[in-house]
Amino acid sequence: MTERRFSLDQRIVAALQVDGRCSWSRIAQALGEPERNVTRHGIALLESGRVAVTAVANSGGTAIVRLQCSPGTVRVAASALAQRSDCIFVYILTGTADCVAEIHVSRDRLPKLVMDELPATMGVVRSWTDPVLRYFRTVREWEAGVLTPAEKDAIGGVAPPAAFLTDLERGTRDPVDRTIIRELMQNGRVGTTALARTAGVSEATARRRVQALLTEGAISLRVVVDPALFGLRAEAMLFIKTQRNRIEPLVRGMLE
Numbered sequence: 001m002t003e004r005r006f007s008l009d010q011r012i013v014a015a016l017q018v019d020g021r022c023s024w025s026r027i028a029q030a031l032g033e034p035e036r037n038v039t040r041h042g043i044a045l046l047e048s049g050r051v052a053v054t055a056v057a058n059s060g061g062t063a064i065v066r067l068q069c070s071p072g073t074v075r076v077a078a079s080a081l082a083q084r085s086d087c088i089f090v091y092i093l094t095g096t097a098d099c100v101a102e103i104h105v106s107r108d109r110l111p112k113l114v115m116d117e118l119p120a121t122m123g124v125v126r127s128w129t130d131p132v133l134r135y136f137r138t139v140r141e142w143e144a145g146v147l148t149p150a151e152k153d154a155i156g157g158v159a160p161p162a163a164f165l166t167d168l169e170r171g172t173r174d175p176v177d178r179t180i181i182r183e184l185m186q187n188g189r190v191g192t193t194a195l196a197r198t199a200g201v202s203e204a205t206a207r208r209r210v211q212a213l214l215t216e217g218a219i220s221l222r223v224v225v226d227p228a229l230f231g232l233r234a235e236a237m238l239f240i241k242t243q244r245n246r247i248e249p250l251v252r253g254m255l256e
Helices: 008-018 024-031 035-048 074-082 110-117 149-155 167-171 175-186 192-199 203-216 244-255
Strands: 051-057 062-069 087-092 099-104 124-131 219-225
Touching: 008 024, 008 035, 008 051, 008 149, 008 219, 024 035, 024 149, 035 051, 051 175, 062 074, 062 110, 074 087, 074 099, 110 124, 175 192, 175 203, 175 219, 192 203, 203 219
Parallel strands: none
Antiparallel strands: 051 219, 062 099, 062 124, 087 099
């Protein structure tokens, strides 16, 4: 069998999936490529919008929301969801549901989301809200199998936490942490110098705070990438019904 060769762009994106804040020099060293080439290609990917690195603030609960919209309004409804600060992703679909989103929502806020906020979204004629009970694999953990184990080890990164912080624990964050989280949600690769300046702390403190936030699971770095970069021309979302005692075997089989 002929070994598949991946382009430099694909390898850089795969490296960012391992650690979205990894420096270009470290990525170049891990991939065995000239730093100048990696830097040029990496910056071009980010500036083109085909790749983006952002941080997601993890709370104690999320829900999958599906919307059915009146004709001609699906873009408006999807944009309204995307502008929510608690929204993780939004996709426009074919099928019964016109769009789907994942939203951070606590148990206390769930009734307001279901009864007030979603029905008030322009164009929505029907909605389904399913609280997430358990994650088996998140978008952050998806990879295209581009890098070797040695290359991934050289890049490093922070392993996904075993459990996310509760809403109460997240609420105790001090102003410095909240500022850093806000900046990383805007740009996951914002430099430590800029973070320190905005938060009013030293660079060493900013660097330590970012590492702590990632390690504790208060935030996760997420690389948003155009799947076409890996030759994947279409995406599909599956909504599967099964007996309760068959859920875990079914999911395990899909993950293999």
